Amino acid sequence: MCRVVDLQQAVLAKNTSAAQTLRTALAARGTAVVNLLSSPGSGKTALLERELGLARERGVPVAALTADLATENDATRLARSGVPVKQVLTDGLCHLEAHMLGRHLDGWLPDGTRLLFVENVGNLVCPASYDLGESLRIVLASVTEGEDKPLKYPTAFGLAHLVVVTKTDIAGAAAFDEAAFRANVRQVNPGVEVLLTSARTGEGVGALLDRAVAVAEGAPVHVPVMAGRQPAHAHGHGGHEHGHTGGAAGADTGRPRSATAPTR
Numbered sequence: 001m002c003r004v005v006d007l008q009q010a011v012l013a014k015n016t017s018a019a020q021t022l023r024t025a026l027a028a029r030g031t032a033v034v035n036l037l038s039s040p041g042s043g044k045t046a047l048l049e050r051e052l053g054l055a056r057e058r059g060v061p062v063a064a065l066t067a068d069l070a071t072e073n074d075a076t077r078l079a080r081s082g083v084p085v086k087q088v089l090t091d092g093l094c095h096l097e098a099h100m101l102g103r104h105l106d107g108w109l110p111d112g113t114r115l116l117f118v119e120n121v122g123n124l125v126c127p128a129s130y131d132l133g134e135s136l137r138i139v140l141a142s143v144t145e146g147e148d149k150p151l152k153y154p155t156a157f158g159l160a161h162l163v164v165v166t167k168t169d170i171a172g173a174a175a176f177d178e179a180a181f182r183a184n185v186r187q188v189n190p191g192v193e194v195l196l197t198s199a200r201t202g203e204g205v206g207a208l209l210d211r212a213v214a215v216a217e218g219a220p221v222h223v224p225v226m227a228g229r230q231p232a233h234a235h236g237h238g239g240h241e242h243g244h245t246g247g248a249a250g251a252d253t254g255r256p257r258s259a260t261a262p263t264r
């Protein structure tokens with residue numbers, strides 16, 4: 001058992017080191033990475049379609065890399081924006097790792113790219129433990145997923161620099177309790193900003209691009225209390241589509257005490 005934990009920690013440590021190298025290399029090229037994490041279907045690609053279109057209108061040099069277990073569907077959607085897009089197929093792996101990202105950027109990332117949006121594999125567990133050398137880590141949750149998700153996935157929400165709620169156009173139909181969601185986010189990540197968005201109405205699309213550009217220009221990001229206490233769990237390689245919730249919210253500290261129940 002100890003050996004397994006040691007191996008897991010070694011995998012994470014190796015990733016963290018690769019992420020730091022990548023962050024430094026990208027910074028030297030003037031590129032900031034925005035890492036988007038969420039469960040499948042939360043609306044990462046739909047929101048990115050809007051962000052890429054807006055960035056193009058505003059003349060912000062952006063590119064996007066999207067990761068999935070199978071299909072090039074997301075890249076096809078994102079490429080319609082006209083910006084450089086790359087699809088990565090993970091061959092069954094439930095998350096991206098820093099060395100994979102670095103390898104896929106080699107010879108592809110156009111010079112002068114200011115922002116590189118990375119859509120991680122749809123999964124709220126595995127990707128949370130892997131730093132990709134990002135400058136901004138965003139976790140998304142749609143209004144249909146339930147207000148308790150920050151408590152159920154404390155590593156994903158606890159390590160985010162920014163929390164984005166998606167699909168607000170259907171918040172009423174989904175009886176989304178925004179106050180309860182915000183209270184649950186506060187339990188795992190006090191002080192983090194929660195931004196409301198809709199890829200349908202465009203709500204929050206400009207605000208999100210503004211945040212990303214500001215970070216690329218050196219604006220400070222929120223520092224989660226959980227940062228620096230990376231989970232002791234790494235996740236499976238090859239074929240795993242789920243894993244263990246990371247230990248960053250473990251027994252002694254970040255673990256939420258109780259759920260904030262919706263008021264209706």
Ligand SMILES: Nc1nc2c(ncn2[C@@H]2O[C@H](COP(=O)(O)OP(=O)(O)OP(=O)(O)O)[C@@H](O)[C@H]2O)c(=O)[nH]1
Nearest residue numbers: 039040041042043044045046122167170198199200
């Ligand atoms: N009403 C509404 N539907 C949305 C919105 N954003 C996305 N959707 C729908 O939600 C579904 C999933 O959207 P995607 O953008 O594919 O979600 P994703 O997170 O990229 O999914 P994976 O890549 O599979 O993890 C699609 O049917 C979208 O049309 C939104 O803002 N409002």
Ligand SMILES: [Mg+2]
Nearest residue numbers: 044045074119
């Ligand atoms: Mg997608």
